[in-house]
Amino acid sequence: MAATKALDFYLPDELNASHPPEKRGLRRDHVRMMVLDRSMGDVRHDCFFHLADYLESGDLVILNNSRTIPAVLYAEWYRNTVQLAPKVEIRLARRRGEDTWDALVVASPVMTGDSLHLSPELSATVLGEKENSPLKLIQFSKKGADLFNIIYALGEPVRYEYIEQPWDLDFYQTVFASHPGSVEMPSAGRAFSWELLFNLKRNDIQVDYIRLHTGLSYLLDDQWIQTPEENEEEYHISDGTMARIIETKAAGKRVIAVGTTVVRALETAAKNGALSGMTNLYINQHYPLKIADGIITGLHEPKASHLDMLSAFVSEHHLLKAYGQAIDTGYLWHEFGDMNLIL
Template identity: 70%
Template sequence: MAVQSLDFHLPVELNASHPPEKRGLRRDHVRMMVLDRTTGEVRHDRFNHLPNYLQSGDLVILNNSRTIPAVLKGTWIRNSTELAAQIEVRLARRRTEDTWDALLIANSVNIGDNIQFSSELSATVVANKEHSPLKTIQFSKKGTDLFHDIYFLGEPIRYEYINEPWALDCYQTVFGSHPGSVEMPSAGRAFSWELLFALMQGGVQIDYIQLHTGLSYLLDDEYESTPEDQPEEYYISERTMQRILETKASGKRIVAVGTTVVRALETVAHNNVLSGTTNLYINHHTPLKIVDGMITGLHEPKASHLEMLTAFVSEQHLRCAYNEAITSRYLWHEFGDMNLII
């Protein structure tokens, strides 16, 4: 369950509707709220000053999953009869080379129904997801051929606070290299190559893992989704894991960029498996075994991500910091400002 006591009023004007670059900012010049894990002290800075808060030998772990255009539109067909000229399909999670869980935005979609996306690509509804609005669909193509069509036909997932259909490039990190996330692993968006090089010049280590993010909002307020309901695919190389263990042994800090990285690393700490799927739900009862600090965005009221943050900092300190972020007019969501918890 989300942290109910961390419900708060977020003024609509604090929802970032434009990428920083469209607001006249470099991506690494967004604001950064620095929150001390122990004292709850808050400082205000710019994200390009991140090297001032890290030490030589610290290891920053980023998620190199790349965002795919996960919204497809097609014709809804049942028994050769067209039911709707256009239906929106939001991909949620890849299951096999040709099968995805997806949100079909239409009423009464049945197993066996067909969605025709183009003359060359279609999908059939093959299963309902128990206790979920999601369906499982099987495409007429698989693997690389399927991804080519998804990229040709699809568009990025866009929520109501985004006013314009920004290009897919706006939803990418500069280092994203492995396509698979249906929503951008947004905590890494503020990094530029210049900032990464500045960190390395200061002795900070940089490494990467993969976790392909799933669909976070299923457009059904009656269905309360948690990370336990959303298994996500992750991969951590043996070399990266060895580097993490060596850094820990040397007394330096592991700083995770985003809730996705925290989830992947702490999953490995729990099960000692470097690749697979995870539905680990982290909250204030979860002892963090690997991660010492994190870089994240600002999360909406009652979001499950807020509960993960209470594994790093007390709920009282978090509540005070978020109140200060609102008072200081920080911007929320994937195009917004950043929060360093360390």
């Protein structure tokens, strides 16, 4: 299902954040924050470090602790023993097993049986193709932690056209990231610092973590637009975290999801009862949210499916009006940009 046409708007190029806040002279927790009231549509403007001022004692903030991997790799491309290209780009899309990944191999036409030599220690074989998709299933010669170690040594972060220069992987990590697997940074958590997390706890605001490994969102060709239903992502919620969620809601307090990834994981678990697995849940204005009472997120580009999800929290009218204010007052978009709290 395509993103709602109503959620289209003009975003000036200069509002695409091309530099991390730290390179703009800001601490990561001092980006701007637009606070949007779900029911009335009222908007306030503040600094993200003041987040605790908008939450209440007993509220529960849920973060995604997936760690970003450097998912862009380069390899020599072989068919049988013949080298077809000395350097092709591979973009990992999502993990399928200990040694298998869906990947975008930027070379045409890559065929089943072709081999990709990434380094003396690592190679991969193309096992097959995905229907109606440019993605291939590839199997690496290493698996588990050994594979991740080499990927971290060889790879670089996924970078889109509004990021004008390469930044080190550290800029694409949240401070609390602990489980490698996200192809793109779960960026809503980027603005949190340890000081801010401590400040929340000091105000009796609970903090807990789930895990959802983000997939590759853009396949480098507008011919291939992935719908949320096609973008399967792996998630895990612990028994203890779910127990805290249930206790929080039973006490009449709010569960605040940090990012669309957290909403997707929580609402999948509420829908199917499974605390771990794969999700392709699509959430829009018609979806009845069961767990998330609010969301902390970045600012999303025109027609993005993430905007559909936000319309489950707040009306499209209020959302577009708030986005208009954000544009007029110079908020910055994307993973290095400013934040939006919807409560």
